[in-house]
Amino acid sequence: MLENYQVLIGLEMHCEISETNTKVFSSAKNGYSDTANVFIRPLDMGFPGTLPVVNKKAVEMALKASMILGCKQPEYIYFERKNYYYPDMPKNYQITQETKPAPVGIYGELKFDCKGKECTAIINNIHLEEDAASSDHYSTFSTIDYNRAGVPLLELVTDPCFHSADEAVAFLETMRSIYQYAGISEADTRKGQIRCDVNVSIMDKDVDPTDPKNWGTKVEIKNVNSFGGVRDAINYEIERQIELKEDGKYDEMEQQTRRWDEDSFTTIFMRSKVDAIDYKYFVEPNIPKFKVSDSWLESIRASIPELASERKAKYMNEYNLSEYDATVIVKEKPISDYYEEVISLGGEPKNAANWLTSIILGHLNKTETDIKDLFLSPKMLVDLMNMVSEGKISSKQSKEVMYKVLETEKEPNVIVKELGVEQISDDKTIRDIVVRVLDAHPDLIEDHRKGKNTFDFFVGQVMKETRGKANPSLTTQIIREEIEKR
Amino acid sequence: MSYMDKGLVELHELLKNGEVTSDELVKESIAKSHEVQDKYNAFVTILDDAKGGEVTDNILSAIPYGVKDNYSTKGILSTGSSNTLKDYVPFFNATAIDKLNAAGAVKVNKTVLDEFGMGGTGTTGHTGIVKNPWDPTRMCAGSSSGSACAVAAGVYPYATGSDTGDSIRKPAAYCGIVGYKPTYGMISRYGLFAFASSLDHCGALTRSVEDAAIVVDNMKGIDKNDMTTWDSSDIHLYDNLSKDVKGKKLCYIKEICNPSMYPNAGSELKEHLDNFYTVVDKCKELGMTVDEVSVDSKLLNALAAVYVVISCAEATSNMSNLTGIIFGPRSEGENYIDMMTDYRTKGFSPLIKRRFIIGSYVLQAQNKDRYFHNAQRVRRLLVDRWKELFKDYDAVILPVGSGPAKKFETDNDCVEEDTQILEEHLQVGNFGGFPSITIPDGFVNGLPVGVNITGNCYDDQNVLNIAYALEGTMNYKNQIAKEVK
Numbered sequence A: 001m002l003e004n005y006q007v008l009i010g011l012e013m014h015c016e017i018s019e020t021n022t023k024v025f026s027s028a029k030n031g032y033s034d035t036a037n038v039f040i041r042p043l044d045m046g047f048p049g050t051l052p053v054v055n056k057k058a059v060e061m062a063l064k065a066s067m068i069l070g071c072k073q074p075e076y077i078y079f080e081r082k083n084y085y086y087p088d089m090p091k092n093y094q095i096t097q098e099t100k101p102a103p104v105g106i107y108g109e110l111k112f113d114c115k116g117k118e119c120t121a122i123i124n125n126i127h128l129e130e131d132a133a134s135s136d137h138y139s140t141f142s143t144i145d146y147n148r149a150g151v152p153l154l155e156l157v158t159d160p161c162f163h164s165a166d167e168a169v170a171f172l173e174t175m176r177s178i179y180q181y182a183g184i185s186e187a188d189t190r191k192g193q194i195r196c197d198v199n200v201s202i203m204d205k206d207v208d209p210t211d212p213k214n215w216g217t218k219v220e221i222k223n224v225n226s227f228g229g230v231r232d233a234i235n236y237e238i239e240r241q242i243e244l245k246e247d248g249k250y251d252e253m254e255q256q257t258r259r260w261d262e263d264s265f266t267t268i269f270m271r272s273k274v275d276a277i278d279y280k281y282f283v284e285p286n287i288p289k290f291k292v293s294d295s296w297l298e299s300i301r302a303s304i305p306e307l308a309s310e311r312k313a314k315y316m317n318e319y320n321l322s323e324y325d326a327t328v329i330v331k332e333k334p335i336s337d338y339y340e341e342v343i344s345l346g347g348e349p350k351n352a353a354n355w356l357t358s359i360i361l362g363h364l365n366k367t368e369t370d371i372k373d374l375f376l377s378p379k380m381l382v383d384l385m386n387m388v389s390e391g392k393i394s395s396k397q398s399k400e401v402m403y404k405v406l407e408t409e410k411e412p413n414v415i416v417k418e419l420g421v422e423q424i425s426d427d428k429t430i431r432d433i434v435v436r437v438l439d440a441h442p443d444l445i446e447d448h449r450k451g452k453n454t455f456d457f458f459v460g461q462v463m464k465e466t467r468g469k470a471n472p473s474l475t476t477q478i479i480r481e482e483i484e485k486r
Numbered sequence B: 001m002s003y004m005d006k007g008l009v010e011l012h013e014l015l016k017n018g019e020v021t022s023d024e025l026v027k028e029s030i031a032k033s034h035e036v037q038d039k040y041n042a043f044v045t046i047l048d049d050a051k052g053g054e055v056t057d058n059i060l061s062a063i064p065y066g067v068k069d070n071y072s073t074k075g076i077l078s079t080g081s082s083n084t085l086k087d088y089v090p091f092f093n094a095t096a097i098d099k100l101n102a103a104g105a106v107k108v109n110k111t112v113l114d115e116f117g118m119g120g121t122g123t124t125g126h127t128g129i130v131k132n133p134w135d136p137t138r139m140c141a142g143s144s145s146g147s148a149c150a151v152a153a154g155v156y157p158y159a160t161g162s163d164t165g166d167s168i169r170k171p172a173a174y175c176g177i178v179g180y181k182p183t184y185g186m187i188s189r190y191g192l193f194a195f196a197s198s199l200d201h202c203g204a205l206t207r208s209v210e211d212a213a214i215v216v217d218n219m220k221g222i223d224k225n226d227m228t229t230w231d232s233s234d235i236h237l238y239d240n241l242s243k244d245v246k247g248k249k250l251c252y253i254k255e256i257c258n259p260s261m262y263p264n265a266g267s268e269l270k271e272h273l274d275n276f277y278t279v280v281d282k283c284k285e286l287g288m289t290v291d292e293v294s295v296d297s298k299l300l301n302a303l304a305a306v307y308v309v310i311s312c313a314e315a316t317s318n319m320s321n322l323t324g325i326i327f328g329p330r331s332e333g334e335n336y337i338d339m340m341t342d343y344r345t346k347g348f349s350p351l352i353k354r355r356f357i358i359g360s361y362v363l364q365a366q367n368k369d370r371y372f373h374n375a376q377r378v379r380r381l382l383v384d385r386w387k388e389l390f391k392d393y394d395a396v397i398l399p400v401g402s403g404p405a406k407k408f409e410t411d412n413d414c415v416e417e418d419t420q421i422l423e424e425h426l427q428v429g430n431f432g433g434f435p436s437i438t439i440p441d442g443f444v445n446g447l448p449v450g451v452n453i454t455g456n457c458y459d460d461q462n463v464l465n466i467a468y469a470l471e472g473t474m475n476y477k478n479q480i481a482k483e484v485k
Helices: A056-068 A165-181 A227-246 A294-302 A308-317 A323-331 A333-344 A349-367 A378-389 A395-408 A412-419 A427-440 A442-449 A455-466 A472-485 B008-016 B022-040 B095-102 B145-152 B169-175 B209-219 B267-285 B297-321 B336-347 B350-363 B369-392 B417-424 B427-432 B460-472
Strands: A005-016 A080-083 A093-096 A105-114 A117-130 A134-137 A142-145 A152-158 A194-204 A219-224 A256-261 A266-272 B043-046 B064-068 B106-111 B135-139 B158-163 B178-181 B201-206 B249-253 B289-293 B395-399 B436-444 B447-455
Touching: A005 A165, A005 A227, A056 A105, A056 A117, A056 A152, A056 A165, A056 A294, A080 B297, A093 A117, A105 A165, A117 A165, A152 A165, A165 A194, A165 A227, A165 A308, A165 A323, A165 A333, A194 A227, A219 A227, A219 A266, A227 A256, A227 A266, A308 A323, A308 A333, A323 A333, A323 A349, A333 A349, A333 A378, A349 A378, A349 A395, A378 A395, A378 A412, A395 A412, A427 A442, A427 A455, A427 A472, A442 A455, A442 A472, A455 A472, B008 B022, B008 B209, B022 B043, B022 B064, B022 B106, B022 B145, B043 B145, B064 B145, B095 B158, B095 B209, B106 B145, B145 B158, B145 B169, B145 B201, B158 B178, B158 B209, B169 B178, B169 B436, B169 B447, B178 B209, B178 B460, B201 B209, B209 B436, B209 B460, B249 B267, B249 B369, B267 B289, B267 B395, B267 B436, B267 B447, B267 B460, B297 B350, B297 B369, B297 B417, B297 B427, B350 B369, B369 B395, B369 B427, B395 B460, B436 B460, B447 B460
Parallel strands: A219 A256, B064 B106, B064 B158, B249 B289, B249 B395
Antiparallel strands: A005 A152, A005 A194, A080 A093, A105 A117, A117 A152, A134 A142, A194 A219, A256 A266, B043 B106, B158 B201, B178 B201, B178 B436, B395 B447, B436 B447
């Protein structure tokens, strides 16, 4: 049925800025802890007389994101109060930014890749605000953890510019990568650092989608906390709306807010547009507006590091990696950083990429380990690669060594000794054995000279004496030399 | 022998010379606190176990003072004179209090205010009304009612105040003392219970301009916890006090204080205005010029409405942290909404609730432009007009209110129409964040009245010097309230 309709999707992506030391308006630590309520100052609990103080680092990171998204930065930074009562916000207002006065960024565009197709996301605005506390709800009570209250949060609002769940998710993945690469956020959904609101509408296939008059009724889905959830919620909602169309009930549907229910895999009605909350915004009087100077913007711009798309191009063009490998490596910044370090330590790029994609990433996935916690350091990987290139171990053996290193968390050279796989690459040792073997079989040397294949026999004898540890290519070379001499 | 009726410099000398000890001063101040509490109900808390402090080179050291109860004081009940915080003991000090502590000043009590500073009568605090020490049948005005009462009654030389509309400067006039609100951001508001953040100022109530300068010198300073503070480290108000004001230019506003504007004035208003013009003459005798200037009545008449809209809007948001859940007396209820509703319904006085409703109303999406944004525009117009005056003049001089303290029985929160602008004009000082000081300038019916001097932002020294010189021409410095029969 989908083929009869077109879909329009807009996103609101909230991402915590995790890379500041302190919260956005208080001096409490900006951190993630399993212990509740350890990172709090009086302001975070709304005690009387407390005042917000803007964290300049958070503003810088917000402006950095604004630049990466190609947004326009404001002349002055203002904050506004969004007033509503909820226990996760003890002041009962949130300090945020609205569109008037302008937030840290308005009107941007971002090109992103969706399954090989280049798409463009239209950014309406990006603004800096404070996160609320996190709450857990049980059957008869709820608990609140104020560690998260006041953590800097970037909210990015797009126009309805995506046409499928795939596009929306590809954009979110691109954004996550940008936040990670720009040093703004770990952007870890498992820590609840990313939350999305999604709005979805459908319209008939044959109408012009660029004309807002043709757009269907907007349904907003609140608080989707994983990219998988975003995909499922969008697909569910498209199906639900198509069904309403097909049943002739679509026109009765009012503009509304729903929530994604992870247990039932459905969206559930929350409120209709007429019940929309009036947040009574006004400019936060405790934060004087401050001028965004050109020199400040310049220094922020200069601090934008190499992003995933740039690294990917470098990997393909300079290191000759396949597009697939390059994509896999840049997807998560920590992986790409690991790879960059291996290269900087002298690792051969193509070889290093093979190790990473064929064994290391699989191991991380299987053991659910973060690459930052991986025992095998970039240095160890380079050591292992060098052992092969120097002929100390064979490439077949190196794989065995790698698995053991990952399994036992012992350094490669220790494993090599333990496994006894270290090759004999010492010229004199091998030459002595070769001389002995040749002395014992003068007849076979004759046969060899007559063109009979006895060469493999000599190699086999050397391997037998060294229990397979003799470096094969060196052995071949020495046998050849010694036969020549006779 | 009493000491608490003296000025700070004299007390400091006495302490330095060993003629009196800090313990003796504290003891006297606490005894007087109880006396004043019995008669006028000025305090929420009297710190009976306060001890004297060390005498240092700081003039404030070892000398008692009072703290308005909307300043957060560590380990000491801080109620904002509201039932919603009747048991709230903060675990941190307001920055201004930390600074006074560092100066060695000794707190002896917490003074009553109109609930959270919202009100100008001294009748809405949760501990009851504050009476005027000159005439207990009259009010002190507010909201720094207890502080004004106590300083006037000689409990100590000074108390802290806060001023959102005229909450320091009006009670000072009604009680015959000095009330000084420096430029916005000179004293940190961190730890001051917020009423309307863009209008709130900390300041001091004293019995002389000199003492006001000393106290504010010690309270002021840039604060990393308040982004609206600014660096005033090169301003030394007390050191630079000077009576040499020759050549300074003052103006008063015809539409506010020219007797021709009040054809039906009663005797109190007439006397008050007459008195003001004698003060104007005194200014001229000091070598200053005083001009009458004109400000559009339309603009002036909008002043009170602008104040109501902006202050109520900010207040309703600022005070939404009062839910009784994290601090304050927690209410019972089925769920947090019931608990919060019950706490707020029972805790706030009707006056405050009325203001919250106004605040919410003017911020609603459909009303915001008409009320809130328009109020902000008119605020800007008023401030611009005053700034224009400050291009030509060092300060604006105007009478405070329409006469002496009002009787309780005429108490209502609305002001008589024809003198509204006289009653409300001090709010311009809050709109613009201007330094503004009220000093006593005479008596009407045996009761004190005041005159106000307001200058441009950061021009505190000039304002204080004009007040200092003018004070020197009159006999009200360090006057102590005496009940008039």
